[in-house]
Amino acid sequence: MTWRIRFEPVITPLFHTWWRLSRAMTLGVRGLAQDGEGRILLVKHTYRTGWYLPGGGVERGETAIQSIQREMAEExxxxxxxxxxxxxxxxxxxxxxxxxxxxxxxDTWRPFPPAPGEIAERGFFALDGLPEGVTPGTKRRLAEVFEGEPVSAVW
Structure with a gap:
């Protein structure tokens, strides 16, 4: 799906325009899971660059809890x-x-077969061994949760 990365600069603004026209507000969810060694789960999508905490958009008729549970299982x-x-x-x-x-x-979870297609790579990483390309928002959240950095209201 490398074509999606090449077309992302065109596709994303089109989706953003659609969201602006069809929704007054959008809500996304991200999840933080650690393995038994304290490493953090990160994912890399097939359609954009960078490493992220798993997550996505809350769908119509879905609660935020339902959404993050679905996204963590899928991604x-x-x-x-x-x-x-x-x-x-x-x-x-x-x-x-x-x-x-x-x-x-x-806090507690078990392995689940992830959905194929959307995620190019997934893995658990030590805080001092994060992969290259971790997104700024992800880095800020990890610093807040694990390093005591001041909490920001901005992703």
């Missing part, structure tokens, strides 16, 4: 065995003027 191969805990709620206005992201922590 990360992580199935919650207890209710994910809300870490924070962030504005993401650089993407869309009224976009927000809810970040959830998965």
């Amino acid at each position: 990360g191969g992580v199935e919650a065995t207890s209710t994910p805990v809300l870490i924070g709620f962030y504005s993401n206005h650089s993407v869309f003027p009224n976009d927000h992201v809810a970040l959830y922590r998965f």
Whole structure:
């Protein structure tokens, strides 16, 4: 799906325009899961560059909890065995003027077969061994949660 990366600069603005016209506000979710060694789960999509915490958009008729549980299973191969805990709620206005992201922590989970197609790579990484290309928002959230950095309201 390298064609999606090449066309992303055209496709993404089209999707953003559609979202602006069809939604007053958008809500996304991201999940934070660690393995038994304390490493962080990150994913790399087939259609954009960089490493992210797994997540996506909350669909119509879906709660944020349902959405993050679905996204973590599909993208990360992580199935919650207890209710994910809300870490924070962030504005993401650089993407869309009224976009927000809810970040959830998965304290207990079990492996789940991830959905094929959308994720090019996934893996667990030590905080001192993150892969090249981790997105700035992901780096900020990790620094807030694990290094005591001040919490920002902006993704």
